[in-house]
Amino acid sequence: PNLTTLTIESCPNIGNEGLQATARLCPKLQSISIKDCPLVGDHGVSSLLASASNLSRVKLQTLNITDFSLAVICHYGKAITNLVLSGLKNVTERGFWVMGAAQGLQKLLSLTVTACRGVTDTSIEAIGKGCINLKQLCLRRCCFVSDNGLVAFAKAAVSLESLQLEECNRFTQSGIIVALANIKTKLKSLSLVKCMGVKDIDMEVSMLSPCESLQSLAIQKCPGFGSASLATIGKLCPQLQHLNLTGLYGITDAGLLPLLENCEAGLVNVNLTGCWNLTDNIVSALARLHGGTLEVLNLDGCWKITDASLVAIANNFLVLNDLDVSKCAITDAGIALLSRASLPSLQVLSLSGCSDVSNKSAPFLTKLGQTLLGLNLQNCNSIGSSTMELLVEKLWRCDILA
Numbered sequence: 001p002n003l004t005t006l007t008i009e010s011c012p013n014i015g016n017e018g019l020q021a022t023a024r025l026c027p028k029l030q031s032i033s034i035k036d037c038p039l040v041g042d043h044g045v046s047s048l049l050a051s052a053s054n055l056s057r058v059k060l061q062t063l064n065i066t067d068f069s070l071a072v073i074c075h076y077g078k079a080i081t082n083l084v085l086s087g088l089k090n091v092t093e094r095g096f097w098v099m100g101a102a103q104g105l106q107k108l109l110s111l112t113v114t115a116c117r118g119v120t121d122t123s124i125e126a127i128g129k130g131c132i133n134l135k136q137l138c139l140r141r142c143c144f145v146s147d148n149g150l151v152a153f154a155k156a157a158v159s160l161e162s163l164q165l166e167e168c169n170r171f172t173q174s175g176i177i178v179a180l181a182n183i184k185t186k187l188k189s190l191s192l193v194k195c196m197g198v199k200d201i202d203m204e205v206s207m208l209s210p211c212e213s214l215q216s217l218a219i220q221k222c223p224g225f226g227s228a229s230l231a232t233i234g235k236l237c238p239q240l241q242h243l244n245l246t247g248l249y250g251i252t253d254a255g256l257l258p259l260l261e262n263c264e265a266g267l268v269n270v271n272l273t274g275c276w277n278l279t280d281n282i283v284s285a286l287a288r289l290h291g292g293t294l295e296v297l298n299l300d301g302c303w304k305i306t307d308a309s310l311v312a313i314a315n316n317f318l319v320l321n322d323l324d325v326s327k328c329a330i331t332d333a334g335i336a337l338l339s340r341a342s343l344p345s346l347q348v349l350s351l352s353g354c355s356d357v358s359n360k361s362a363p364f365l366t367k368l369g370q371t372l373l374g375l376n377l378q379n380c381n382s383i384g385s386s387t388m389e390l391l392v393e394k395l396w397r398c399d400i401l402a
Contacts, residue, residue, distance in 0.1 A: 001025065007033040008040075015039030016047070023051035030054050033084075035061035046072040056080055056107075062087040067095030067118075074102040081107050086114035096123035100130030109133060114140040121149030128156030138164040147175025154179035161186060166193040173198050173229050180236055181208035189216040191244075192225070200226030200250075210236050215265070218244035227255020234259035241293075244271040251275055253282045260285055266293030273300040273324075283309035291316035298324040300350070307334030314341030321345045326352035326376070332360040339364035350376035352401070358382035362391060369395035376401040 003026045008014055014037055022029070029052045034040055040063050049055065049072045056079050060069075070091060073080070083105070085091075096118045099105060108131045113119050119142040127134070134157060139145065150171060154160075160183065165171060176192065192198065214237040219225050225248055234240075240263045245251065256278065260267070267290040272278060283305065286294065294317055299305050305328040313320065314337055323346060335357060349372055351357055357380050369375055369391070377383060377391070378401050388402045 002028055004028055005031040007035075008037055009033070009035040011037050012039065016041055016044030019044030020047040023048045026052070028054060031057040033057075033059040033061075034063060035059070035086075036063075038064060040064070042066055042068045042072075045069040049073055049076045054079060057082045059084040060086070060088065061114075064090060066090045067092055067098065070095040071098050071102070074099050074104040077105060079107060080105060082110045083108060084112045084114075085116060086112075088116050088118070091116060091118045093118050093120045093123050096120070097126045099123070100126030100128065103130045103132075105131050107133060110136040110138075112138040112140075113142060116142060117144060120144045121146055121152065124149045125152035125156055128153040128160075131157075133159050135159055136162040136164075138166070139168055140166040142168055143170065146170040147172055147178070150175050150179045151182055154183045157183075157185060159185055162189040162191075163187065164189075164191040164193070165195055166191075168195055169197045171195050171197050173201055173225070173232075177208070177232055177236065180211045180214070183211055186213040187211060188213055189218075190214060191216075191218040191220075192222055193218070193220045195222050196224065198222050198229070199224040200228045202228045202232075208236065210238060212239055215239060216242035218242075218246075219248060220244060221247035223248075223250060226250050227252060230255050231258040234262035238262050239265045241265050241268045243267055243269070245275055246271055246273040247275075249274055249276055252277050253279055253285075256282055257285055260289050263290070266290055268293055269296040270294060271296075271298040272302060273298050274302075276301055276303055278302050279304045280306055280308040280312070284312045287312040287316035292318050295319055295345070296322040298322075299328055300324050300326040300352075302328055305329060307331055307337065310334040310338050314338055314343065317343065319345050322348040324348075324350040324376075326350050326354065328354060329356065330354045331356040332358055332364070335361040335364045335368075339367040344371070347372060348374040348376075350374075351380060352376045353379040355379075355381055359384055359387045362387050365391060366394055369398045369400075372398045374399045374401075378402065 006029060032055060042065050045065050046069055058080055065088060111134060124145055145168060217240055230251060297320060305325060307330060320343060375398050392400050392402060
């Protein structure tokens with residue numbers, strides 16, 4: 001009777017009867033997660049939802065339920081704040097449309113939907129209109145939502161703060177830009193991951209309203225997202241502080257520079273992992289424009305980055321506490337220079353895969369390690385095992401990955 005949290009996963013012999021018993025005997029249930037249970041259907045889920053009035057977190061994944069279960073969720077789930085729906089192949093557009101149109105999910109704050117064919121332009125607009133307190137929306141592999149639905153949702157959602165779109169390939173650059181310009185809320189975070197429909201095109205944004213509230217932008221592994229797109233985003237989102245461009249191997253210094261120049265608030269966290277066309281010039285620009293605010297810089301895999309970037313970092317980055325130059329063209333000379341610099345805030349340094357860092361760097365790494373909390377030297381093949389052992393022994397306060 002005091003059970004508050006229940007997870008049932010990959011249990012082929014648990015079905016509707018088990019959920020009906022749970023509904024009768026667990027009145028204090030607050031969180032339920034059911035995944036990959038083929039015998040669970042509408043009767044079990046609806047019984048549970050109708051009886052458990054305290055449920056605030058519901059996760060339903062890979063189940064044979066239909067629109068009926070979603071209608072029950074909307075009718076009885078008045079306390080639900082977090083809802084995750086995944087792989088519901090028998091739920092149609094009408095089921096998701098009812099979620100919004102019924103206006104029963106007034107307390108819903110976070111919604112995550114993965115691989116559900118019922119999520120369409122019509123249903124996502126209804127959700128935007130009906131779930132008036134929705135702050136976070138994550139759509140993954142929802143292949144029937146297009147630009148029209150995204151823009152309509154952006155116009156309707158009055159409380160949205162975070163939007164994450166992953167492997168939704170019908171979204172284009174123009175749809176995302178227009179949605180940003182039409183957002184009526186204090187949207188703080190936008191994440192695009194593996195959205196293959198985004199192609200790099202020039203857009204005139206002078207007539208569009210800027211999204212002044214956006215602070216965090218992540219565009220990861222979207223190969224069509226290039227220099228023109230970055231420049232457009234920069235003009236629309238002048239208050240960015242967190243920037244993640246992981247895997248955008250097509251962007252260049254010239255393409256990224258306009259975005260950096262338009263970030264008025266000062267960047268705090270920049271992740272450029274795998275952007276292998278970037279050079280020392282972009283680090284110099286970061287140093288010049290954001291050296292006073294940048295705390296985290298990740299250049300993992302940017303193999304054109306050399307010791308010249310470490311010079312810019314050493315001379316300009318005042319509050320940097322986490323630096324990753326793994327698999328960059330860093331040498332012993334760069335490490336020596338970094339050890340002589342005044343970087344009082346630096347706590348984590350990653351040099352993984354820097355093959356030109358050798359045993360000669362041992363004294364410089366020892367000096368750096370006096371103030372570091374973490375040092376990554378994995379796959380630094382020019383550093384011998386005895387030198388590595390000596391570093392581990394001397395820098396016992398520092399967590400060394402060797």
